[in-house]
Amino acid sequence: MKAHSTDGGLAVDVDGVRKNYGRRIRALQGVSLHVAPGEIFGLLGPNGAGKSTLVKVLMTLVRADEARGSVLGHPVGSSAALEGIGYLPEHHRFPAFLTGRQAVEFSGAMSKVDRPTRKRRAAELLDRVGLGSWMDRKLGSYSKGMKQRAGLAAALVNDPKLVVLDEPTDGVDPVGRREIRDLLVEMRAEGRTVLLNSHLLSEVEGVCDRVGILVQGRLAAQGTIDELTASSRRYEIVIAGEAPVWCDAETRIERVPAGTLQGVGIAGAATRLMFLGLDAHGAQPLLDRLRAEGRTVVSVQTVRESLEDLFLRAVTDPSTGLILKPGAAR
Amino acid sequence: MTQTAAIFLSAYRELSARRLFWLALVINVLVVALFASLGINEQGISFLGWTFDSPFYNSTTTSPETFYKSLFVALGVDWWLGLIATLLALVTTCGIIPDLVAPGSIDLLLAKPIGRARLFLTKYATGLLFAALQVTVFSLASFAAIGLRGNVWEWGLFLAVPIVTFFYSLLYCICALVGMLTKSSVASLILTLLAWTVIFSVNLSESIVVAGRIANSLETVAIEKELTAGVTEDGSEPLEESDLETLRSDLQRAKDNRVDWDRAYFWFHGIKSFVPKTGDTLELLDRWLLASASMPTRDPDSERGPQRAFGPRRVKRGEYERALKEEERSRSIAWVLGTSAAFEAGILLLATVVFVRRDY
Numbered sequence: 001m002k003a004h005s006t007d008g009g010l011a012v013d014v015d016g017v018r019k020n021y022g023r024r025i026r027a028l029q030g031v032s033l034h035v036a037p038g039e040i041f042g043l044l045g046p047n048g049a050g051k052s053t054l055v056k057v058l059m060t061l062v063r064a065d066e067a068r069g070s071v072l073g074h075p076v077g078s079s080a081a082l083e084g085i086g087y088l089p090e091h092h093r094f095p096a097f098l099t100g101r102q103a104v105e106f107s108g109a110m111s112k113v114d115r116p117t118r119k120r121r122a123a124e125l126l127d128r129v130g131l132g133s134w135m136d137r138k139l140g141s142y143s144k145g146m147k148q149r150a151g152l153a154a155a156l157v158n159d160p161k162l163v164v165l166d167e168p169t170d171g172v173d174p175v176g177r178r179e180i181r182d183l184l185v186e187m188r189a190e191g192r193t194v195l196l197n198s199h200l201l202s203e204v205e206g207v208c209d210r211v212g213i214l215v216q217g218r219l220a221a222q223g224t225i226d227e228l229t230a231s232s233r234r235y236e237i238v239i240a241g242e243a244p245v246w247c248d249a250e251t252r253i254e255r256v257p258a259g260t261l262q263g264v265g266i267a268g269a270a271t272r273l274m275f276l277g278l279d280a281h282g283a284q285p286l287l288d289r290l291r292a293e294g295r296t297v298v299s300v301q302t303v304r305e306s307l308e309d310l311f312l313r314a315v316t317d318p319s320t321g322l323i324l325k326p327g328a329a330r
Numbered sequence: 331m332t333q334t335a336a337i338f339l340s341a342y343r344e345l346s347a348r349r350l351f352w353l354a355l356v357i358n359v360l361v362v363a364l365f366a367s368l369g370i371n372e373q374g375i376s377f378l379g380w381t382f383d384s385p386f387y388n389s390t391t392t393s394p395e396t397f398y399k400s401l402f403v404a405l406g407v408d409w410w411l412g413l414i415a416t417l418l419a420l421v422t423t424c425g426i427i428p429d430l431v432a433p434g435s436i437d438l439l440l441a442k443p444i445g446r447a448r449l450f451l452t453k454y455a456t457g458l459l460f461a462a463l464q465v466t467v468f469s470l471a472s473f474a475a476i477g478l479r480g481n482v483w484e485w486g487l488f489l490a491v492p493i494v495t496f497f498y499s500l501l502y503c504i505c506a507l508v509g510m511l512t513k514s515s516v517a518s519l520i521l522t523l524l525a526w527t528v529i530f531s532v533n534l535s536e537s538i539v540v541a542g543r544i545a546n547s548l549e550t551v552a553i554e555k556e557l558t559a560g561v562t563e564d565g566s567e568p569l570e571e572s573d574l575e576t577l578r579s580d581l582q583r584a585k586d587n588r589v590d591w592d593r594a595y596f597w598f599h600g601i602k603s604f605v606p607k608t609g610d611t612l613e614l615l616d617r618w619l620l621a622s623a624s625m626p627t628r629d630p631d632s633e634r635g636p637q638r639a640f641g642p643r644r645v646k647r648g649e650y651e652r653a654l655k656e657e658e659r660s661r662s663i664a665w666v667l668g669t670s671a672a673f674e675a676g677i678l679l680l681a682t683v684v685f686v687r688r689d690y
Contacts, residue, residue, distance in 0.1 A: 021689075059441040062689040079443040087441040093434035095340065097347035102340075109336030110442035154438075164441075 011037045011162050011193035012058065014069035014076055019053055019062060027053040028064070029217040035210070037161075040184055040194040042208035044201065044307075046315055046324075049214040051197050052090065055166055058195075059087050072161055083112060086160035088151045090167045090197075096140030100131050100150045103139055104157050111158035118157055125153035130179065144171035152183065163187055166197045181207050205307040213314040215324060220314040225307060232305035235278040237286065240296035243271045246289075251275055270298055333444050334452055341456030345422070351460065354418045358468045361410045365401040366475035370394055394480040402472050402487060403616045411494045412612050415464050419498060420505060423457045424519040427509030427681075436690045450685040454506050454678065461498035465491050486619050493615050496667070500606035501526055503674045507681040526608070533609045536598040543591040544653050545645070546584055552644040553581045606670040610661060617659055 012035035019028040028050045035041040045051045056062035060077040067076050074081035094103045101122050108118030126135040129149040139147060148171055155163055165184075169177045184207050187194055198204050204211060205225060212222040221228050234252075243253045256270040275283065280302065290297055305313070315324050345351045369376040370392060374384030387397070429435060430453050439449055469490045477483045504525045509518035557577050561568050569577070 056437075056690070059437070061437055061440050063687075079445075082441060082443040085441065087437070089434060089437035089441070091434040092438055093432060094438065095344060095435075097344050098340070102343065106336055106340055107438070107442075109332050110439065110444065112332055112443060114332070 009037075009070070009073050011035045011039075012041075012069075012071050012195065014058070014067055014071070016066055016068050017054065017057055017064050018066040019050075019057060019064050026217050028057070030066075031214065031217070031219050033212060033219065034222070035162075035193055035195055037193050038188060038191050039209040040188050040196060040207050042204035042211040043195065043197045043214065044199075044204060044211055044311060045214035050217040051214050052166065054214065055164060055195070055197055059085070059089075059164065083158070084161040086155035086158060086163045088148075088155040088163075088165045088168055090170065092147075092151050094139050094147065094150065094154070096138060099136050099138055100126055100142070100146075100153070101135040103150060104135075104154045107154035108157035113158050121157050121159070122153070125156050126150070129153050129183070130176075145173055145176050148172050148180075149176070152180065156187075160192065162193045162195065164195045164197075167199065168196070169198070169200065169203060177203065201307045201311060211307070213311060215315050221310070225310070228310055229305040232309070233277065234303050235275045235280070235283045235300075236303050237273045237275070237283070237290070237300050238270055238298040239273065239290060240268065240270050240298060242269075243273060244290070244293060244295070247273060274303075333442070337449075337452045338456055338459065341426075341453075341459050344426075345460055345463070348422055350418060350422045354415060354422075354460075354464055355467055358410075358415070358464055359471055361406060362468065362471035362475050365398070365405055365472075366479055368401065369479065370397045395476075395482040395484070398476040398480040398482070399484065399487075399619050402476065402490075403619055406468060406472060407490055407494065407612055407615055411465055411468060411490070412497065412608075415468075416461070416498055416501065419460045419464065420501065420519060420522055423460050423502065424505050424509065424522065425515035426453060426457045427506045428513050428515045428518065431510065431513055431685070431688075431690070433690070440690060446686040447682050450510075450682050451678070454503070454681075457502050457506065458495055458499050461502075462491065462495045465494040484619070489618055490615055493611060496670075497608055497611045500529075500608055500611070500670055500674055503677040503681070507677050507684075510681045510684050529605050529608055532598070532602055532605050533607065536602040537609075539591065539594045539598045540657060541654060543588075543595050544657055545650065546587055546591050548645040548650060548653060549643065550581065550584045550588065553577055553584060556644070557581065603669050604673065606673045607666045608670075610658075610666045611670060613658065614663060614666065 012033055014034075015032040017028050017031040017033070018026075020026050031050070031054055033054065043051050043054070053062055057064045057067060058071055058076060060082065064076075069076060071077075071081040072084045074084075098106065104122035104126060105118050108121065109115075113121070123135065126132060129152050131146060131149055131153070134142065134146065139150065142150065148168065152165075152168060155165070168184075169180050172180060181203065184194055184196065188209075196204065196208060208225070210222070210224050211228070213220045238256060247253060252274040254272040254274065256272050273286075275286065278286075283300070287297065287300065312323070316322065317324050367378055370387065370389050371381060372389050373381050374388050375382045392400075430439070430450075440446065469487050472490075473484065473487050476487065501522055505518045505522040508521045509515065512518060512521075556569075557574065560574075562573075
């Protein structure tokens, strides 16, 4: 497999994408999305947030009211851009009368891949996704997971620079999910850019370099998981007894009720001290001081928001503290 | 070209995966076998060894060449290809456009580097593949049958391929538009059949009006001739005053009716100009294959009287039928095909615009 580049530019570089359905539904409200070449970008969001609409705009299935920018260095929706993209839609429906091999070859032909190449790649890719012994059977006889694998092979037949996958593990068993995740990592290693649209946060967290969270048609957050959770990173020290008096106002203090800490030999109450923005190096003087005071240090750990916490924070209305209703803005 | 070829190959695979396609193909061969088993000799028509005497259809009035060509056009094209095979084709292909625009299916195609209009029109063309393949097989089998039985190798039979395919396309464009708008195979089939009924009714109404108008015209000329001659039809004795009065009255009525026929013709012919000429299109084959052949015709002097609706009373049956045929064949091919093609282009343009502008 060859490595791909987009001549130094971004693989996806779009700004101000707007799409309204009628006068009431504002599916996308000026979304800007920037995906670097060779990275796996996870697109997250609650149902109806506009993820699929955004993907469909990039794939020309939906005509945006407004969209500036480029995909693989070409205008959004242009034929040149589409030639370099492999796409697996969410509820894809390959014709049941085709065999796996015919479906992948058809996909290749539609992407203008020459006949010898698409025949060779169809066999290679079906073998790679574990359908080597099924490639000459009709798709109608495939399970959902097998269709998903065939779809992945079809998405890769044109040796794409950008692979857009909409819920690729939908209907796939845990082993298959693992294999697909491995395949995504292989794609990245080959230099391909992957735009992954998924509801499964653990899946996204496991493979994505960067994520974007869409909420009601707006991109609420975009960056690496580390970047997005940096503000929530903290150092937690649990000690037996009360909090020392020298803890300043920036230290969050949480009482741990008696009996909560099982198996650590603490009979009475304990206290959890949370030092925001502190790393292991910065925590050492605090530990020294606690030890000097003869306090029992029960546990020490660095804590960061999970992707789920981040996601929930993004979909929470800061003014009310309530989860925003799913669906597009109206 | 790679993409077009791939779409057609996929369409062929889809057709060949359907039993109805193979069933229709088998019936094609059976229909040809049926008329190949018919023969013509001096006594009349033969069928599998039996001979049915016919003074009108025998080898002295009709050559084997004309006989088989007539069978090809009347039985093969008008009935089998023009009606039954067309129905089978519509049932088989009515789902092509709804399947194309179905969620999950359209995504796979629009994400490819192919223009929407080209994609839609290519898929539309694949819908004609069923009809084209069926009529090609039928023409090929008929060519062999007529060659072997009538000893005539008539290449003109293959004109049926473009003509019948064009005829089918006139209906299929409606099917495609309805399929595009409703995304439903059943709705597109039902509404296409409904449209076909309307088109048939318009064409039939117009042909009735044309027949009535010609009858009126011939009747008027016949009365005027009789009045001018002033003798009975057989010329043996002069007409009496009461007969002359009756003739004058009939002439006046015929002239009065002429205004109504002209008005009806204006409207029906006008309406027909905007709808596809399905019947006239198939009739072109009859015109090209049989126009120069020695078809048995009625003796113009043999009979008189109204054999058809609105037929003239004073005109011989053969003369009236000849006038009707002449009128039918006087319609230019450009008018028949041109106005039909314009209708199809209009429907396709509308369907393409809807397809191109829609979000999926």
